[in-house]
Amino acid sequence: MESRLCLMLHGLGGGPYELQPLIDAVAASGREVRAPVLPGHDGPGPRMPASSWLDWTRRAEAWYDDMASEEAPAAVVGFSTGAIIALHLASRRKVDRLVLLAPFMAIRHTGRLPFHPARLLRIVARWLPEIPRRGPAVRDPEMRRWASDHERFRTFNLHATLSALDLIEVVKPLVATIDAPVLIVQGRLDAIVEPSGAAWLRDRLKPGRSRLIELPRSDHLVALDHERTSMIDAVLGFLGEGTTV
Numbered sequence: 001m002e003s004r005l006c007l008m009l010h011g012l013g014g015g016p017y018e019l020q021p022l023i024d025a026v027a028a029s030g031r032e033v034r035a036p037v038l039p040g041h042d043g044p045g046p047r048m049p050a051s052s053w054l055d056w057t058r059r060a061e062a063w064y065d066d067m068a069s070e071e072a073p074a075a076v077v078g079f080s081t082g083a084i085i086a087l088h089l090a091s092r093r094k095v096d097r098l099v100l101l102a103p104f105m106a107i108r109h110t111g112r113l114p115f116h117p118a119r120l121l122r123i124v125a126r127w128l129p130e131i132p133r134r135g136p137a138v139r140d141p142e143m144r145r146w147a148s149d150h151e152r153f154r155t156f157n158l159h160a161t162l163s164a165l166d167l168i169e170v171v172k173p174l175v176a177t178i179d180a181p182v183l184i185v186q187g188r189l190d191a192i193v194e195p196s197g198a199a200w201l202r203d204r205l206k207p208g209r210s211r212l213i214e215l216p217r218s219d220h221l222v223a224l225d226h227e228r229t230s231m232i233d234a235v236l237g238f239l240g241e242g243t244t245v
Contacts, residue, residue, distance in 0.1 A: 005075065005096075006239065007034050007035075007063060007064055007068075008023055008076075008078075008079075009035075009038070009060060009076070009082030009086055010035070010037070010041070010079055010080075011079045011102075012080060012104070013153050014041070014080075015041060015150070016035040016036075019101075020224075021224065022077070022228075022232055022235060026235070029236055031075075036059075038056050038082075039055040039056060040157075047153065047154065048130065048155050048157040053164060056085050057085055057167070060085050060086075060088075064093055065093075073096040075096045075097045075098070076097075077099040077101065078100055079223065080192070080193060083101060084167050086098055087100070087171050087175060090178045091171070091174040091178055094179075097180055097238065097239060098181070098182040099182075099185070099238065100183070100184045100201065101222050102192070102220050103186075104168065105193065105198075105201065106193065106194040106196075107165075107192070107193065107194065108193055108194050129159060130156060133152070133153060133155055135148060136148055136221055137191050140224065140226050143224040144224075147221065176204055176206065180209070181210070183213070183235065184202055184212045185212075185213045186199075186212065186222070187219050187220060187225060188215065188216045188217075188218070189218060189219045190219055191219055191220060195214075213234055
């Protein structure tokens with residue numbers, strides 16, 4: 001029997017607006033949807049404060065425990081860093097299904113570096129704890145304007161970014177232990193995270209329990225970009241399936 005509960009987790013430095021079309025569609029399908037704001041992401045002001053992966057994962061567990069249980073598990077949708085939080089949650093709680101949108105497994109192009117990017121970021125963060133934030137990573141011009149109009153942090157906190165990289169290393173060895181069916185959605189034009197991370201996850205989740213959808217015209221914000229309608233249809237179909245992938 002499909003779950004009628006769904007927890008949605010946004011990305012680093014963002015907010016639920018990153019998932020808004022999907023939130024609306026899942027709610028319209030008759031599910032109870034909760035899309036809270038992660039700690040360190042509710043301001044006040046334009047500068048992103050420092051927060052850590054422990055703050056995010058503990059709050060995610062508290063939100064999940066408030067809406068779901070072992071007998072009535074919920075689906076969890078995570079975008080970018082929210083996808084890594086969702087994986088961490090699924091390693092510690094019984095989750096009905098997981099949807100991972102543009103999962104943040106690595107910063108784009110850093111695989112070419114001869115060292116882990118966290119080493120460089122830790123040095124930079126000592127002198128420059130925050131950097132200017134770029135515009136929304138979405139190719140659809142209308143949705144790019146829409147996202148730009150939202151109240152967003154104008155900076156990225158490097159200490160929070162480093163903590164997100166730490167969380168990735170915590171989650172990697174847990175991936176193979178996750179039992180829930182998983183749908184992964186990745187834009188091929190992603191300018192923020194390394195797209196190959198989606199395939200890495202698919203190959204390391206339990207065999208037969210995951211599938212990957214690649215969107216050839218989408219950037220990082222897959223819930224807002226050109227292929228959002230087909231992506232939303234795929235997510236709704238996945239959430240409406242039975243207990244097997």
